Each structure stands twice: as structure tokens, then as C-alpha cells.
Amino acid sequence: MSRPIRFLLDGEVRELRDIDPTLTVLNLLRYDLRRTGTKEGCAEGDCGACTVVLGELAADGAVTFRAVNACILFAPMLDGRALFTVESLKKDGAPHPVQQAMVANHASQCGFCTPGFVMSLYAHQRSGAPTDSASLKDALAGNLCRCTGYGPILAAGQAMGDDPDAGAAADALAVALAAIQPDDGLEIEHRGRRFLAPRTAAAFAAAVQQYPDATVLAGGTDVGLWVTKQHRDLTTVISANEVAELRRIDDLGDAIRIGAGVRYTDAFSALSDLHPEFGELLRRLGGLQVRNAGTICGNIANGSPIGDMPPALIAAGASLVLRKGAATRTMPLDAYFLAYGQQDRAPGEFVEAVIVPRVPAGRVFRLYKLSKRFDQDISAVCAGISIGVADGRVTDARIAFGGMAATPKRAAACEAALTGQPWIEATVRAAAEALANDFQPIDDMRASAAYRLAAARNLIVRAWLESGAASAPTRVLDAQAVAHG
Numbered sequence: 001m002s003r004p005i006r007f008l009l010d011g012e013v014r015e016l017r018d019i020d021p022t023l024t025v026l027n028l029l030r031y032d033l034r035r036t037g038t039k040e041g042c043a044e045g046d047c048g049a050c051t052v053v054l055g056e057l058a059a060d061g062a063v064t065f066r067a068v069n070a071c072i073l074f075a076p077m078l079d080g081r082a083l084f085t086v087e088s089l090k091k092d093g094a095p096h097p098v099q100q101a102m103v104a105n106h107a108s109q110c111g112f113c114t115p116g117f118v119m120s121l122y123a124h125q126r127s128g129a130p131t132d133s134a135s136l137k138d139a140l141a142g143n144l145c146r147c148t149g150y151g152p153i154l155a156a157g158q159a160m161g162d163d164p165d166a167g168a169a170a171d172a173l174a175v176a177l178a179a180i181q182p183d184d185g186l187e188i189e190h191r192g193r194r195f196l197a198p199r200t201a202a203a204f205a206a207a208v209q210q211y212p213d214a215t216v217l218a219g220g221t222d223v224g225l226w227v228t229k230q231h232r233d234l235t236t237v238i239s240a241n242e243v244a245e246l247r248r249i250d251d252l253g254d255a256i257r258i259g260a261g262v263r264y265t266d267a268f269s270a271l272s273d274l275h276p277e278f279g280e281l282l283r284r285l286g287g288l289q290v291r292n293a294g295t296i297c298g299n300i301a302n303g304s305p306i307g308d309m310p311p312a313l314i315a316a317g318a319s320l321v322l323r324k325g326a327a328t329r330t331m332p333l334d335a336y337f338l339a340y341g342q343q344d345r346a347p348g349e350f351v352e353a354v355i356v357p358r359v360p361a362g363r364v365f366r367l368y369k370l371s372k373r374f375d376q377d378i379s380a381v382c383a384g385i386s387i388g389v390a391d392g393r394v395t396d397a398r399i400a401f402g403g404m405a406a407t408p409k410r411a412a413a414c415e416a417a418l419t420g421q422p423w424i425e426a427t428v429r430a431a432a433e434a435l436a437n438d439f440q441p442i443d444d445m446r447a448s449a450a451y452r453l454a455a456a457r458n459l460i461v462r463a464w465l466e467s468g469a470a471s472a473p474t475r476v477l478d479a480q481a482v483a484h485g
Contacts, residue, residue: 003182005188007078010084013176022195023074026073039116041144046287048113048116048143048289049112051143052073052083053119053122054078055084056082066293069289072227074220080180086118097125101160102114109145117143120142125162132158138283140153141376142287184199195239196211203243206325216350217240217241218295218301219263222298257355258355260295260351264286274359278312284371300313300333300336300351303407306379306382306402307382316357320336321352323352324350339407366463370382379403380452382401382403384398386399387467394422397414429461
């Protein structure tokens, strides 16, 4: 090890030496630090029982707070950060206001999930986020209560008040974090395995080139499961988390460039500015803990056929930047996916950024996700639909689906059936039928092949309905707005 991992726990600097590079923060807390308030419910980032909060020093010197899943967070990713667990909250023997609000509102039943809810609310409070019902529901969507006690928990969130640690305590935390910021990258070797966390893009590219078979780590929301669920031994892990150049979002005028280290949460505003549909899709992508850790480029790089972002980005006309050493190349995003588990990425090459064009005004642009749960669920079908219409005719179409094939894929036959035709119901329904020439979906635990094909056809028709003066609401939020006036 070049140097120890340094992080803050309850204001005290902790150092980790000679550790397994893929030791999870959950196991570090429970077995090494004996902080058993953090629970293991699923070990895959789905239930929120293991939620902890990370404090990070931003470029402006302020501290940002993120709720994350400890079960799929590797211990080296604590380097230079502050860690808060449910045990951190008690001050001078008194419960924290978040804990007091939970008690006062009878928000704990069996109690197993309670520490995770407390930490999600704590992060929400420390971030100064609003405590209206809708905001709290989004903040808590990544926490599951199997006793179904959500009403009292939401009431506790509304009653918890402002952050009592704002002001002097926050300033002191910023100073303490500044004191442990590393000057160089992290290198860990332990029993034949290594973890590298370079701090520059050049060093990161060199490391990936040196270890072409390494696991490239961004948020860890996929890679963490390789360890906790598949029990893989990852020989070499190279983390993009500490490379400031890869955490940038650049405005290119007619597009934005999202770096490989940009988390979903950080990209929310920029993508929503391109089109509100991106914001609605991101709200349903995992829970907040997943969005606080996972990255858009990581979702693309893994090539999953059921990833939510690729169909949306393909429909928008996104392109991908790949880098090997100092050389880069750019390709249309849809060309990156070759076959199941295969992408157009050479050994030693990595996804450096995705470039997403602005959606032109007046274009029919719709993003749809169908899943068994509204929040925090994997798609059965995910659609990105982008259609140009001029003088009542379709000028061009970009339509992509996830969950319908072995890769995220464009619907070429459907696009052809639309292009040049009048933008009327008969055209749309004929184009929807052409999807049978584009996809032969499979049956699995999420949906049957027949359901997937029927649903995909209906989404094409839905996009047409929503492009006109639809008389009936077609979205959950629309229905809520109608119900509440």
C-alpha cells in the first residue's frame, strides 16, 4: 500500500491499512468497527437497510452529503471523505432531531429498516432539501419497510426540522475534510489483489492500459454485486471516482458532455435541461442511494440490455467517447452495443464520456419505463422515442428499446415505417406493428415476450397520443394533478 486510506468517522481521522480492496463498507462497519446499527438486508443496494451518509468536500470548499448503500460500497472509496452511521447521530447522550421525530411519530415497527430510514432523512436534512411529501418520497424511495410503515416515516421527515449541525459545525467539518484530502492517488495491494485510484485522467488511462483486464470502477452499483452476489475475486480494480476531469459536465452549446465519473444525481439538472423527460426517467432509476453513487457512463459501459439510460440516450442521438492512453475515438452510442455481453471496446480502452445533444424544440420526445414497481425497479421495457414532424409528416425517427433484445437496440423497421408518412393514427399503428420485425423478446421473471411486444407497440401509440391534445391523462403525475385539481 502506498499510503493508508484516510477518512473521518465522528470527526476522528481513521486509517485503514492492509485491507481487502473489495471489502464493503457494510462489513467494515459491522465486523471491524462493531457498528451494528447499519444492517444487511439485501446486499445489492435495493432495500436501504445499510444506508450510511458520506460527506465530501466540494470544489467551492463546502461539504456535500450523500446517502449511499454501504453494502456495495468498497472501503477504499471512503478515502478523503467523512462517514456517518446511525451511531454518529447521538450528541451528548441525546437522540438527534431526526431520531426524535421518528420516535414522536411512531415511525418504527420491527425496527430493522429504521437505521437506514434515519440516515436517508439525515442526509436529506443536512442537504437542506425541502420536506414536502413529494420530495421526501423521492428521498426515501430507496428504503424499503416490510412492515409498510411509510406514513409515519414521511410524517417524521416533515417534523424533523432544519439541520442542527449547520453553521459552525459544518465549517469545522469542511476544515477537517480539507486536512485529509490526498495529494496523490491510492494504490492498495493485498494478497495478490490491487486497487488503484488515480487522481488524473492521464494516470487513469495509463492504469487501464497497463491492466487491460482490470475491473473499471465508477459508482460500484453494478460491480458491488459482482462481489456480494456472484462472489467474484476481482484481481485488479481501477477506480474513476477520484479523477476530477472525469467528474465534469461540459456545456458544448448544442450538447452536453458527461464524464465517466459523473453520478446520476450530479447529471440530473443538466439532463433535465435538455428535456424534462430525462428528469422523469432519472427519478425512477434506482433509489436515491443508487443515483448518488452510480454513473451514467458506467451504466453504458456495462452494456446491460435492461439499463434504463441507453435507450433514452440513443433516442436523443448521443455519441460515446472512448479513450485508450492518449488516443480517443467517438462513435454513435447505438454502435457500441454489439451482442449480449459484447461492446465495441478494445483491451485497455474505457468509456471516457457520453455526448448528449439538446432536443430540438417541437420534436416529439418521450421516454418510458415499464416495471412492476413505480420506484426503484428494473425495467421490463424501457423506450426512448424521438420523432421529427414537419407539415404533418414524419421527417425522421429515432426509436430505441431496452429489455426487448440482447442489447439496447434501435427499432429500424418501425423507424422506416414512420419516416415520410403522415403523423396520423393509421401511420403510428402500422409502425407499431412493424416492431415485430425489429424484436423477438424473451420470457423472463419481469415480463413475458408477448407482454413486452404488446407494451412496446402501445408505447409508440402513446407517444402519438401525447403529442396531440390528449383528452385523458396518460401519466401517473398527470393523474395526480387531475385528482388534486
